[in-house]
Amino acid sequence: MPNETPEVRWEYLFPKEFEVAVAQCPVCYMPLGTLERHGAHLPFGQDAMKAHGLCVRAAQKHGGIVLPPLHWGTHGWWAEDYRRGDDSEWPAAKQPPGSVYIHEGLLINLLLSMFREVEYAGFKVIVALTGHYPGQQAQAVNNAATQYMCDSPVKVWALYEPEVSGEVEVGADHAGKWETSIFWALYPDLVKMDRCPDPDTGLFTWCDETALESSPELGREVVEYVADQLGQEAGRLLAAYDPQVAQGTK
Numbered sequence: 001m002p003n004e005t006p007e008v009r010w011e012y013l014f015p016k017e018f019e020v021a022v023a024q025c026p027v028c029y030m031p032l033g034t035l036e037r038h039g040a041h042l043p044f045g046q047d048a049m050k051a052h053g054l055c056v057r058a059a060q061k062h063g064g065i066v067l068p069p070l071h072w073g074t075h076g077w078w079a080e081d082y083r084r085g086d087d088s089e090w091p092a093a094k095q096p097p098g099s100v101y102i103h104e105g106l107l108i109n110l111l112l113s114m115f116r117e118v119e120y121a122g123f124k125v126i127v128a129l130t131g132h133y134p135g136q137q138a139q140a141v142n143n144a145a146t147q148y149m150c151d152s153p154v155k156v157w158a159l160y161e162p163e164v165s166g167e168v169e170v171g172a173d174h175a176g177k178w179e180t181s182i183f184w185a186l187y188p189d190l191v192k193m194d195r196c197p198d199p200d201t202g203l204f205t206w207c208d209e210t211a212l213e214s215s216p217e218l219g220r221e222v223v224e225y226v227a228d229q230l231g232q233e234a235g236r237l238l239a240a241y242d243p244q245v246a247q248g249t250k
Ligand SMILES: [Zn+2]
Pocket: 038, 046, 047, 131, 132, 133, 173, 174, 175, 179
């Protein structure tokens, strides 16, 4: 690691460096995801690790501190049946063990407690980036952010990375071209394209066939673009922070 790259991961910081970093840029990045199958070519932690890598890059370039990735996410309460393969509506969706989902209400409560602790630590902006995209997860993060801001001046920006698509397209897929490319750029040793499709079955199970179009070059372009979008918007939110005004009153 080059010396000029600042340490931005909260768990690696010492008190002195933490105080300096918060004073310079009180933006906290909160990478979210779950443990979930992403084909045979990506690890279970893909979603939260992808979000963490994007947040680290944003903080390195634009300031702020990054929480450890949260690998507990939701797929809605129906996931209880879904993952056990009991849902006759989704016979092809039977998941073998390894994916984990918690109730969305539990996730919202957890996030509310996390926001409170982050605010107490001195942060004024929270970027809650979920690398796990189902509507239930995105809505839970959004709901928690909206609820928290009702009586707090802290600005919580809840999003998933395709929402910052602009000059560079950032698509949403499941272990397809976009997720695989981003992950490949961030964790080159953890992408096993020789397992795509699954050599045991010849099938693209729990992943999109577009994974074959992915590349680390595309991933690097997306990572830098998303990192800049995150950092710049966080800066705008910080500039608009007013300790007297709870966000929910606007
Ligand atoms: Zn994913």
